[in-house]
Amino acid sequence: MKVDLFDFDLPTDRIALRPAVPRDAARMLVVPGDGDLRDAHVRELPGELRQGDILVFNDTRVIPAQLEGRRGDASIGATLHKREGPRRWRAFVRNAKRVHDGDVIDFGPGVTATASTRGDDGSWALDFAGDEPVELLLDRAGHMPLPPYIAGKRPTDAQDAEDYQTMFAAEPGAVAAPTAALHFTPSLIAALAQAGIAHTTLTLHVGAGTFLPVKADDTDDHRMHAEWGRIDAATADRLNAVRAAGGRIIAVGTTSLRLIESATGEDGVVRPFDGDTSIFITPGYRFRGIDGLMTNFHLPRSTLFMLVSALMGTERMQAAYAHAIKNGYRFYSYGDSSLLLP
Template sequence: MDVDLFDFDLPPERIALRPASPRDAARMLVLDGAGPGGATRERLVSDLPGELRRGDLLVFNDTRVIPAQLEGMRGSRSGDGAQSAPGPRIGATLHKREGPRRWRAFIRNAKRLREGETIDFGEGVTATAADRAEDGSFALDFAGDEPVELLLDRAGRMPLPPYIAARRPTDARDADDYQTMFANEPGAVAAPTAALHFTPELMAALDAAGIGHVTLTLHVGAGTFLPVKVEDTDEHKMHAEWGRIDAATADRINATRAAGGRVVAVGTTSLRLIESAADNAGRVHPFEGDTAIFITPGVRIRGIDGLMTNFHLPKSTLFMLVSALMGLERMQEAYAHAIAQGYRFYSYGDASLLLPTRSA
């Protein structure tokens, strides 16, 4: 499909720089029914229990964001001790673990960095650049024997999305604001932002309403923010991310649907992993490994019955995903409505609840 079909104009003031407080006070646009003729309702996230039914199941991503943003200076070349010429500071955003001490990273000023050179990130943290890929990313091999997570705690910063980081610096609040209440498994470099809206109070209300929940793990990579630079969606290559669905979670998802309940993914990350694990009949199997699934209109979504998600970037793979679920025309109309009504967009913004099969 033509990537320009997924473009829209977004006023900069619609980009949220801080989350709602309390988190479940964010607005929520409910789209009930895919395609033309579906109902649209204005709600708050705290109204979610009333929009779901007893026996429904929410699926959360329990990945934990690590301080994956690093700034350093280019040092010597590995092996010969020769000093590189002075150059600009090197910025690194880790996006996928490739080994115990190796991470794939997007590099700022990558043209100034060569394989074999070291980067000093301060606080005793150094890494050697290796294996430059076609997309310009490098593998970084971290020196020493301390766990890389401890090194990042010393030298790294919370990796705020570029559309926020370009407008204000990261601060102490972001360490909490950019982490969900379900965060348990370290490894993500971007938050599963739909789950940022949830609070213990909201979870208690969902439990009281008979709405269950389970967790899976997908370590979100920085590739989620990369623009689609090709003209046709068939030419776009997704970055792989590691995920896991255990047997108990897969069984709970399948049992919910068999009993007539709806499985609602909280966030596109949860949806993408479920779809990676679902067979053609919609049955979800245990899964562990990489996924680079790319969901665009025309791809049949098999393993879920609804999606709660934030409002996404123009021409992004995530806007393509929601268009696959609800229909492109429906999502274009919904986003135009959200912009006109002052909804807040992106990671710290408001939510949408997408229910492709209209509720009774």
Template sequence: MRVDEFDFELPQERIALRPVRPRDAARMLHVLGSTMADATVRDLPRLLNPGDCLVFNDTRVIPAQLEGVKLGGQARVGATLHKRIDLRRWQAFVRNAKRLREGDVVHFGAGVLADVEARGEDGSVTFAFQGDEPVEILLERAGTMPLPPYIASKREIDEADREDYQTRFAEKDGAVAAPTASLHFTDRLMADLAEAGIEHAMLTLHVGAGTFLPVKADDTNDHQMHAEWGRIDAETADRLNAIRGRGNRVVAVGTTVLRLIESAAGQDNIIRPFEGDTSIFITPGYRFKGIDGLMTNFHLPRSTLFMLVSALMGIDVMKAAYAHAIASEYRFYSYGDSSLLLP
């Protein structure tokens, strides 16, 4: 399909620069088939059925945004780590990457140094961090939260973002972007969901910065997704299959959860244990095999994520839903409002 089919006009004032407080006070557009209704995240217990299951991503965002200087020169370098290779090496998207060569050393401040090990064909750089301290500790010392460009370009990243850009489920270090659909959940909402008989499950997908990369191709067939590491254990896979088998719904909380479940599901609609990289790219025409619904924030025009929700609900339905959200002054993107999409 042509990428411009997924375009729409979004006024800049609709982009949320801070989350609402409390988190579960966000608005939520409920799209059921081709119908839609305004709601709030707190309405979730009444919009799902007892026995349905919400699936969350327990990845934790690390402070993966770094600013540094190349040793032996004056070139300033901005790096966003996006994929771990091993204990000391990370791939990164780099601002001013043309000034770096293999063998260069970059000082990121606070005593954090990294060797330039390689440059990829996609423009990424592989850094090998010096020393014996875990890279996570080095990042806590020198890094900042890697807020999306549409927020970071409009205001300074501050201490509030260390909490605001982390979900209540965050346990496993490795993401460089938050699974933002989960930002809306509070202890109170989780208690209300449990009281309503709605279950929940966990999996892990370490979200990479590639999620923010624009689609530069004119046709979706020519776009290459960046790989991200994920894991679904056998117990979780069996449980989700049992939930669907008894006629209840598996609802992914966020596109990261959806993409991992669909990567693990076979043509027989059975979800299997999964551990490894996935670069699944979902566009209209895709047949969903492992999920029955999606809770997600509002996405960028022409983005792979808007393509995904269009595949789930139909492009005409999603364009109508987004037009309604814009006219009704919903807040967009990572710190914005939510939608509940049930085909």
């Protein structure tokens, strides 16, 4: 499938640089499978869902995975994107031409890593020295890995450490936030519960590959980076019980959706899952595990816009995004939301 089918004109000033305050004050475009688009706000979500539905959140926690260091006289930047061992992380490296196998990069203070095993995608394995847990090293030397579309316009600051975590963040390991859940507050969760709408969590450690542009001309030539995820048996059983009772599984975010679909068989049964997934969803995919999706607005030609087009239809999503752009919706990680109900 040609990638340019998923292109559209997005004014750069529509990419949000800060989230809405309060979080659930963000706008939400409701996109039904048929009928008119509806402008709403996230705080109105309880009225848009049905009693017996369940929302599925990703409880991953973003780690300070952006590092700045030096190898000799060369400035080296690294964005960790996938853990490969107790002290080894795969990383995308800036100024990678100055890095060679066996080089030691000093990320200071007291944080060094040896580069090895360069991947086909240009990434490097970084083996962190010492006995301290790598998480402590990153807390000391790293900073929040904001998407390049935001970081290129302003520096990361202390406010991002709070803004770029969801209220469900519990399992450290992501290098990008599951941003659809950034809109949720305890009061909204309470309102949903009062309306008979349940929620549960799974874990998918989002990698920096989510930021990478699609450089291929055809979707068949694009390679997704693997990400680690887990759905435990109790969660799988609960999701299956909701469906059996006539409720809908609504994924909050494309990360939750991708893991649920990875864990669901052709029979529509969600099974426990523990491992890597590199699922790539494009139009023509038959959804098995989810009945709806709440997600932010994505960038042109991105794998995420391809995913929502697979769920709702490319023509439908092009029309929805044209409406969003015309009516001032804010895009991407800190932007507004959409509720997609095929």
